[in-house]
Amino acid sequence: xxxxSVPLGKLVRRVxxxxxxxxxxPGLVVEKIxxxxxxxxxxxxxxxxxxxxxxNGKTTTTKMVVExxxxxxxxxxxxxxxxxxxxxxxxxxxxxxxxRGRLNADVAVLELDEAHAxxxxxxxxxxxxxxxxVLRDQLDRFGEIDKTAxxxxxxxxxxTGTVVxxxxxxxxxxxxxxxxxxxxxxxxxxxxxxxxxPNDDELRAAPGSPVPPAPARPHADVVLxxxxxxxxxxxxxxxxxxxxMKLRGVYNIFNAAAALTLARAIAVRDSVPGETAVADNKGxxxxxxxxxxxxxxxxxxxxxxxxxxxxxxxxxxxFRLGLxxxxxxxxxxxxxxxxxxADGRDMSWLWDVEFDTLRGGGVDQLSGSRAYDMAxxxxxxxxxxxxxxxxxxxxxxxxxxxxxxxxxRVFCTYTAxxxxxxxxxxxxxxEVVS
Amino acid sequence: xxxxxxxxxxxxxxxxxxxxxSFGHELPPEDSPAPSKGTIRVVQLYPRDMNIYGDxxxxxxxxxxxxxxxxxxxxxxxNVGDEFPAKVDLIVGGGGQDSGQLVIQEDLLSRETVLxxxxxxGTPMLVICGLYQLFGKFFKTRTGSVIPGIGILDxxxxxxxxxxxxxxSISSPEFGTVLGYENHxxxxxxxxxxxxxxxxxxxxGNNSRDGxxxxxxxxxxxxxxxxxxxxxxxxxxDFLIRTAVERKYGxxxxxxxxxxxxxxxxxxxxxxxx
Numbered sequence: 001x002x003x004x005s006v007p008l009g010k011l012v013r014r015v016x017x018x019x020x021x022x023x024x025x026p027g028l029v030v031e032k033i034x035x036x037x038x039x040x041x042x043x044x045x046x047x048x049x050x051x052x053x054x055x056n057g058k059t060t061t062t063k064m065v066v067e068x069x070x071x072x073x074x075x076x077x078x079x080x081x082x083x084x085x086x087x088x089x090x091x092x093x094x095x096x097x098x099x100r101g102r103l104n105a106d107v108a109v110l111e112l113d114e115a116h117a118x119x120x121x122x123x124x125x126x127x128x129x130x131x132x133x134v135l136r137d138q139l140d141r142f143g144e145i146d147k148t149a150x151x152x153x154x155x156x157x158x159x160t161g162t163v164v165x166x167x168x169x170x171x172x173x174x175x176x177x178x179x180x181x182x183x184x185x186x187x188x189x190x191x192x193x194x195x196x197x198p199n200d201d202e203l204r205a206a207p208g209s210p211v212p213p214a215p216a217r218p219h220a221d222v223v224l225x226x227x228x229x230x231x232x233x234x235x236x237x238x239x240x241x242x243x244x245m246k247l248r249g250v251y252n253i254f255n256a257a258a259a260l261t262l263a264r265a266i267a268v269r270d271s272v273p274g275e276t277a278v279a280d281n282k283g284x285x286x287x288x289x290x291x292x293x294x295x296x297x298x299x300x301x302x303x304x305x306x307x308x309x310x311x312x313x314x315x316x317x318x319f320r321l322g323l324x325x326x327x328x329x330x331x332x333x334x335x336x337x338x339x340x341x342a343d344g345r346d347m348s349w350l351w352d353v354e355f356d357t358l359r360g361g362g363v364d365q366l367s368g369s370r371a372y373d374m375a376x377x378x379x380x381x382x383x384x385x386x387x388x389x390x391x392x393x394x395x396x397x398x399x400x401x402x403x404x405x406x407x408x409r410v411f412c413t414y415t416a417x418x419x420x421x422x423x424x425x426x427x428x429x430x431e432v433v434s
Numbered sequence: 435x436x437x438x439x440x441x442x443x444x445x446x447x448x449x450x451x452x453x454x455x456s457f458g459h460e461l462p463p464e465d466s467p468a469p470s471k472g473t474i475r476v477v478q479l480y481p482r483d484m485n486i487y488g489d490x491x492x493x494x495x496x497x498x499x500x501x502x503x504x505x506x507x508x509x510x511x512x513n514v515g516d517e518f519p520a521k522v523d524l525i526v527g528g529g530g531q532d533s534g535q536l537v538i539q540e541d542l543l544s545r546e547t548v549l550x551x552x553x554x555x556g557t558p559m560l561v562i563c564g565l566y567q568l569f570g571k572f573f574k575t576r577t578g579s580v581i582p583g584i585g586i587l588d589x590x591x592x593x594x595x596x597x598x599x600x601x602x603s604i605s606s607p608e609f610g611t612v613l614g615y616e617n618h619x620x621x622x623x624x625x626x627x628x629x630x631x632x633x634x635x636x637x638x639g640n641n642s643r644d645g646x647x648x649x650x651x652x653x654x655x656x657x658x659x660x661x662x663x664x665x666x667x668x669x670x671x672d673f674l675i676r677t678a679v680e681r682k683y684g685x686x687x688x689x690x691x692x693x694x695x696x697x698x699x700x701x702x703x704x705x706x707x708x
Contacts, residue, residue, distance in 0.1 A: 145531060345706070346615045346617065347661060348487035348660040349487075349488060351662045373666075375695040376665050376699045377665070379692075380491075380495060381462055390702065
């Protein structure tokens, strides 16, 4: 059967691309007629498979890991199109393998949605996994945070080599206690940065509540020590290194520590036996300084000669970090909140975010299918509101023309971001993500 | 769950303890020049452990609307192990996930007497989701274990493996159309001692059988609805406020909150799919 499954899948892929169709159909076809395709193909890679999962930051972190490894000469297979589910991986594989089903790569780095990652690791046990965080995101899909943590635990339990965990997210860090096979590496934060990363249990910690004595946390392979305006300090192997950063936003730079930890595990520590390490830390750090944000994740476009930043917000912690990472002063601000399935239908999360940092400058424009939920939220935080229009295209046009002489920032949910990028591509250069 | 776990909870000895992130919500600063008509003490029940779906929104709306009506809110938190505040005028409590409910369960049972007394005296209370269930007689899990509630509400809840999720619209005889969002797997059945908050026009409500949502008893409003519930349902918020003020001061003289955005948010929310 599998002699023709690859050519057939590739053919379906070509046809569905010609039709401008979705990326999953060819994956579905090959999955149906040749269920062993993914496992067989990926098991040939000398450095194996690395899975990146968690609620926030998968796309940016995966992009960073790929660029770090590529900078060191490794050939990396990844699911770039953002189809972060099993079928999407199969479809992406079909695009990369030759007609005989061989994949010309050293390692696969795959971004997988928590629930789909579970299906994937059951079929293809990864050598590495990187688990970022468990936050309140789309709980209407997964039910509860603890359930999401169980999904991540399952990914870790199927991992054969090294599990990389966020030391500062209790639900992720404690996964280590449940493992007896794989090695565990952590990435962590300096104590001085902890307060910028609320976890969901602490969203409601009372102001001024007493801080307990510094706890003993496990040793982290990479620790983010400091975040500057355009640089950051990372500590590893007992040394603190300063590097410039193109990435913006504290949470992106914490994810850089995560990416560095995984890249070190793959390319520095676990080099192929008998060979010298394929990378050195200096090379990785230099590559890290060159990484640009993934689309919509603190991405800066140019409109009327001034920057327009797109900040994706999809859960309370991410929104809080976005507000904290990108101060409002001097910027015109727009917020676009949709409630399509991919955004999450429940608007409760807006009430877990504080908008006091926008009180001074106000919000110039609100949009999205739940623009008035956002307006109501801002009213209760006494943030001045400019215009409200649930339709994104006219709202964006009004925002841009009213704030012509100011740099602009748009906080938006996932589908609102897609709509905004579509509109912006008509007036400025927007990277096309295929 | 984490640092809030009560002493003696089943946490392995070597488990690291995590510091709380000092990232609390705060009320916007008070800027009203008019003299206050009085002070209302609002207590949030277990905001640290029972806050899963924007429950802060309900507390914030009560506090801000009290201001907009000309009163001064005094917003207090009651968490596991705290001393229970005296002279409580209004209580608001939210939902948690299963682990949060386990953390508060013992403490809540130890507060049964004071909460019952407040409820029977007519103190207005809003309990959502998890605390709705625990204000009832019991929660029986899928595996058959019984978690006792404090029995203020004549309701019982049974765990199921079906999760009821989505937008909800109910019709309430007291409050008109109430809009919200449900997300629960426990199914609640009302006894004769309580009335439903309303009947569902969209969504499921208490259980998948009888088309009822929430419960009413004395001045308690219990519901599965998040959204958060009070922001888009100002009639419900003002019922709780009016009741608290009348009990304390004999009469309530309302202000004129601007509900333009609430009205529009309701219109748009009502048109969204389940």
